[in-house]
Amino acid sequence: xxxxxxxxxxxxxxxxxxxxxxxxxxxxxxxxxxxxxxxxxxxxxxxxxxxxxxxxxxxxxxxxxxxxxxxxxxxxxxxxxxxxxxxxxxxxxxxxxxxxxxxxxxxxxxxxxxxxxxxxxxxxxxxxxxxxxxxxxxxxxxxxxxxxxxxxxxxxxxxxxxxxxxxxxxxxxxxxxxxxxxxxxxxxxxxxxxxxxxxxxxxxxxxxxxxxxxxxxxxxxxxxxxxxxxxxxxxxxxxxxxxxxxxxxxxxxxxxxxxxxxxxxxxxxxxxxxxxxxxxxxxxxxxxxxxxxxxxxxxxxxxxxxxxxxxxxxxxxxxxxxxxxxxxxxxxxxxxxxxxxxxxxxxxxxxxxxxxxxxxxxxxxxxxx
Numbered sequence: 381x382x383x384x385x386x387x388x389x390x391x392x393x394x395x396x397x398x399x400x401x402x403x404x405x406x407x408x409x410x411x412x413x414x415x416x417x418x419x420x421x422x423x424x425x426x427x428x429x430x431x432x433x434x435x436x437x438x439x440x441x442x443x444x445x446x447x448x449x450x451x452x453x454x455x456x457x458x459x460x461x462x463x464x465x466x467x468x469x470x471x472x473x474x475x476x477x478x479x480x481x482x483x484x485x486x487x488x489x490x491x492x493x494x495x496x497x498x499x500x501x502x503x504x505x506x507x508x509x510x511x512x513x514x515x516x517x518x519x520x521x522x523x524x525x526x527x528x529x530x531x532x533x534x535x536x537x538x539x540x541x542x543x544x545x546x547x548x549x550x551x552x553x554x555x556x557x558x559x560x561x562x563x564x565x566x567x568x569x570x571x572x573x574x575x576x577x578x579x580x581x582x583x584x585x586x587x588x589x590x591x592x593x594x595x596x597x598x599x600x601x602x603x604x605x606x607x608x609x610x611x612x613x614x615x616x617x618x619x620x621x622x623x624x625x626x627x628x629x630x631x632x633x634x635x636x637x638x639x640x641x642x643x644x645x646x647x648x649x650x651x652x653x654x655x656x657x658x659x660x661x662x663x664x665x666x667x668x669x670x671x672x673x674x675x676x677x678x679x680x681x682x683x684x685x686x687x688x689x690x691x692x693x694x695x696x697x698x699x700x701x702x703x704x705x706x707x708x709x710x711x712x713x714x715x716x717x718x719x720x721x722x723x724x725x726x727x728x729x730x731x732x733x734x735x736x737x738x739x740x741x742x743x744x745x746x747x748x749x
Contacts (some may be wrong), residue, residue, distance in 0.1 A: 387415070391549035392556075394426060399429035403480060403516050408617045411501050411517040413486070413541035417580040419591030421545050421553075422520040426482055436479040440468055442489035447496040450506060464507035478514035487521040487530045494537050495675050509637045523714045550574030553592055555685035562652035564616065565685040570595070576634050577722065590634040597629040618642050634656045652681045655698070656691055662698040669687065671701050682715055689716055693725035697732050 390398065393412065402409045410606055418424045430437040442450075455464050470481055485502075485507050486494065498721040501519075504511040509518070519541065524530055550570055557567050570577055579590045588594065605622045618626070618639065627635035655662040655674075678695050681687045692712055709729065715722050 387543040392552035414520040416546035419593030483519035486519040548578035554616040564656040568653035690725040
């Protein structure tokens with residue numbers, strides 16, 4: 381029986397929901413083990429879940445410990461020996477009543493160290509030490525065939541967890557990427573070719589490969605190459621050097637697919653990413669039918685989470701035709717609801733284009749002043 385057949389596979393939103401339940405109801409929580417390929421976002425999701433709740437997170441790497449490190453050190457006290465637990469373990473007076481003890485890369489720990497953690501994971505104690513009641517235990521690790529430094533998880537340890545596998549999810553990544561300001565070209569590319577989000581190959585000779593983590597590295601490359609202080613005048617678009625650096629992050633095959641996407645006639649002439657990366661380029665569309673197509677493309681990009689609301693509003697300002705600019709605002713209002721009016725970019729659109737459009741159609745929309 382394969383690994384995938386033994387445990388459920390969850391996408392990022394489903395895992396986020398499970399983590400929320402685990403952290404907010406620690407009295408009924410079961411220690412959670414998250415499996416997944418390298419760079420797929422396991423650790424980030426755990427940290428984000430803790431941050432959403434406002435909980436501290438302590439990252440305890442068992443692979444860096446000796447078995448005796450978990451128990452602590454002995455201290456002679458009035459003819460008796462008591463154990464002083466390690467400072468890394470949660471302390472309610474110092475760390476608060478609620479939090480997350482994150483055992484990342486747990487299956488990279490040698491079996492004797494993992495065995496030392498049995499009591500902590502199941503009984504929430506180590507000798508005299510007790511894990512604060514409001515703290516949850518979450519662990520993560522790569523699968524055995526992921527070429528990581530991993531050990532087979534002993535059955536007694538495995539039986540102390542509930543197990544899920546995190547699978548790559550392009551829609552969730554696109555929504556996250558829009559919130560984080562990931563380069564629009566990468567977002568457009570992933571929306572069109574989502575199979576490039578994660579493509580891990582277990583062959584030892586493969587060093588760089590596409591994953592959610594490595595695409596974030598690619599975004600950093602693009603932003604770094606655009607800095608005039610580093611590249612003279614700053615690179616324009618994805619030049620040859622930029623693509624070479626991207627290939628060093630995601631592999632040559634994925635970088636070549638990105639280059640082909642960027643260089644295609646469709647991408648050059650009609651790209652939400654291109655309009656955002658080159659301010660004023662959308663204003664060059666003089667054909668009304670092309671502008672109508674642009675409105676549809678912008679709405680689709682916002683619906684798919686490839687662009688943020690403020691980015692769509694910036695494009696609404698640039699649309700040459702006043703009627704189509706207003707039409708785009710109407711469709712964004714259908715997507716966002718009245719929270720659209722709270723966007724600073726909406727106020728900017730009103731000041732630039734709103735005088736030419738019937739704003740009263742929005743109902744409760746505020747005035748530009």
